[in-house]
Amino acid sequence: MIQLHHVNKRFEQFEAIKDVSLTIDKGEIYGIIGASGAGKSTLLRLINLLEVPDTGAVEVNGRDLTKLRGKRLRDARKSIGMIFQGFNLVANKTVYENIAVSLELSNYPRKERRGRVEECLRFVGLEDFMKKYPAQLSGGQKQRVAIARALANKPEFLLCDEPTSSLDPNSTAEVLKVLEDVNKRLGVTIVIVSHEMDVIKSLCTQVTVMANGEVYETVRTKPKGVKHIDNNPKYFVDQLAKDGEVDRA
Amino acid sequence: MPEILVQYEAQIWQAIGETFIMVGVSILAAVLLGLPVGTLLYLCRKGNLLENRVAFSTLNLLVNIIRSFPFLLLVVFLIPFTRLIIGTAIGTAAATVPLAIIAIAHYSRLVEQTLLDVPKGVLEAAVSMGASVRSVIFKFLYVEARSGLVVGLTTSIISFISYSTIMGVVGGGGIGDFAIRFGYQQFKTELMMYMIVIMVIFVQIIQFTGMTVARMIDKR
Numbered sequence: 030m031i032q033l034h035h036v037n038k039r040f041e042q043f044e045a046i047k048d049v050s051l052t053i054d055k056g057e058i059y060g061i062i063g064a065s066g067a068g069k070s071t072l073l074r075l076i077n078l079l080e081v082p083d084t085g086a087v088e089v090n091g092r093d094l095t096k097l098r099g100k101r102l103r104d105a106r107k108s109i110g111m112i113f114q115g116f117n118l119v120a121n122k123t124v125y126e127n128i129a130v131s132l133e134l135s136n137y138p139r140k141e142r143r144g145r146v147e148e149c150l151r152f153v154g155l156e157d158f159m160k161k162y163p164a165q166l167s168g169g170q171k172q173r174v175a176i177a178r179a180l181a182n183k184p185e186f187l188l189c190d191e192p193t194s195s196l197d198p199n200s201t202a203e204v205l206k207v208l209e210d211v212n213k214r215l216g217v218t219i220v221i222v223s224h225e226m227d228v229i230k231s232l233c234t235q236v237t238v239m240a241n242g243e244v245y246e247t248v249r250t251k252p253k254g255v256k257h258i259d260n261n262p263k264y265f266v267d268q269l270a271k272d273g274e275v276d277r278a
Numbered sequence: 279m280p281e282i283l284v285q286y287e288a289q290i291w292q293a294i295g296e297t298f299i300m301v302g303v304s305i306l307a308a309v310l311l312g313l314p315v316g317t318l319l320y321l322c323r324k325g326n327l328l329e330n331r332v333a334f335s336t337l338n339l340l341v342n343i344i345r346s347f348p349f350l351l352l353v354v355f356l357i358p359f360t361r362l363i364i365g366t367a368i369g370t371a372a373a374t375v376p377l378a379i380i381a382i383a384h385y386s387r388l389v390e391q392t393l394l395d396v397p398k399g400v401l402e403a404a405v406s407m408g409a410s411v412r413s414v415i416f417k418f419l420y421v422e423a424r425s426g427l428v429v430g431l432t433t434s435i436i437s438f439i440s441y442s443t444i445m446g447v448v449g450g451g452g453i454g455d456f457a458i459r460f461g462y463q464q465f466k467t468e469l470m471m472y473m474i475v476i477m478v479i480f481v482q483i484i485q486f487t488g489m490t491v492a493r494m495i496d497k498r
């Protein structure tokens with residue numbers, strides 16, 4: 030369980046997060062939506078203390094992370110995976126190395142690393158891409174590698190900052206499907222920040238709407254499931270035709 | 279081989295050896311000290327992992343001061359310091375001191391600039407995975423910056439060769455000094471031209487090797 034208690038964060042004079050409190054229960058897919066600049070990313074980054082709050086507490090499984098320093102904070106971070114809009118893979122490392130480095134950081138038994146990397150890649154459907162470099166992958170594939178990397182240490186939580194915002198609809202569906210799996214099959218609690226309503230609606234069980242650094246409202250929702258995307262050209266025509274007349278040229 | 283080269287063969291080899299020592303020490307200083315200093319400059323900068331205004335300003339000023347000296351003046355200015363650590367201010371060993379100092383300042387700046395080009399997000403991902411500062415540097419920062427670091431070192435080495443040519447003023451020797459003393463001052467223009475050709479060949483080899491290595495290790 031993640032709990033924020035009256036968290037505040039300023040950047041110089043600007044109040045980016047104002048007195049935010051919220052509770053994210055175990056097993057949920059929790060959405061945070063709002064306009065650009067509302068403070069969504071900052072809020073997410075407060076959860077693993079990438080941003081240190083000025084006041085307030087960040088409790089993860091009952092432990093206040095703001096009280097931790099050095100190694101203990103780093104260890105706490107290892108149980109919280111994170112993925113980003115820009116993927117943030119190491120371009121000079123292969124897919125395998127990108128995931129293995131996360132295992133190195135947590136001193137995962139050396140002999141078991143290879144197996145664990147393979148397992149994670151299989152989970153995201155990229156077991157054949159181990160030797161490739163990020164530059165050789167599509168956006169959706171990069172994000173799936175990032176998910177595999179975040180999962181390597183068997184985290185309890187996965188923080189996602191606009192995970193699909195730079196992807197085309199196909200890749201978006203592909204990534205959302207994986208995130209759904211991560212939650213359903215691995216029981217990982219997910220927090221998704223997005224400005225895209227469709228993304229939030231398809232997965233989230235609870236959603237906080239942010240505005241101007243504050244919680245505007247938190248609502249329970251029923252996840253609609255990930256929309257299947259058809260690559261058939263007819264699908265595109267049908268979609269175009271759905272909301273009105275189409276003049277065939 | 280041209281007669282004049284045969285005639286001066288021993289001195290030429292010695293001069294090449296001196297240049298190698300001077301440039302070699304510069305490279306060592308650049309890698310062993312310039313790289314850490316450049317990394318610190320980067321890390322201490324505002325918004326970065328070890329943000330520290332005092333440390334940044336101090337290092338920044340120091341590097342700037344060293345780099346703003348005309349090199350010849352730096353050599354003279356450092357004579358007392360050189361004498362302190364080498365025991366003499368004259369000779370090839372003594373010449374390596376100012377060369378090492380300028381090498382550190384020169385390469386650290388290039389290191390800093392190269393590191394600034396590493397996407398911040400990659401380091402953020404590293405921190406989110408629980409990486410220590412040390413791990414962030416060695417497992418992420420340098421891996422992502424490695425090709426730029428090699429290009430920078432290549433550029434630096436070529437500057438070191440150029441700096442080493444004036445070390446004749448403190449009896450450092452080297453190819454540049456040989457070309458001046460024997461070629462220029464004794465009006466053996468041909469000999470001077472050959473020395474220039476040797477320098478050009480060295481620079482070409484270094485530039486080619488550096489760029490090839492940089493290209494090979496760049497997977498971005």
Ligand SMILES: Nc1ncnc2c1ncn2[C@@H]1O[C@H](COP(=O)(O)OP(=O)(O)O)[C@@H](O)[C@H]1O
Pocket residue numbers: 040041043045063064065066067068069070071072
């Ligand atoms: N490191 C920072 N320094 C200064 N201002 C920042 C910083 N990070 C975010 N902000 C500001 O805080 C506000 C919220 O940013 P962010 O959390 O990224 O919004 P969102 O993700 O909802 O678009 C923005 O106005 C942004 O400019």
Ligand SMILES: [Mg+2]
Pocket residue numbers: 069070071191
């Ligand atoms: Mg954002």
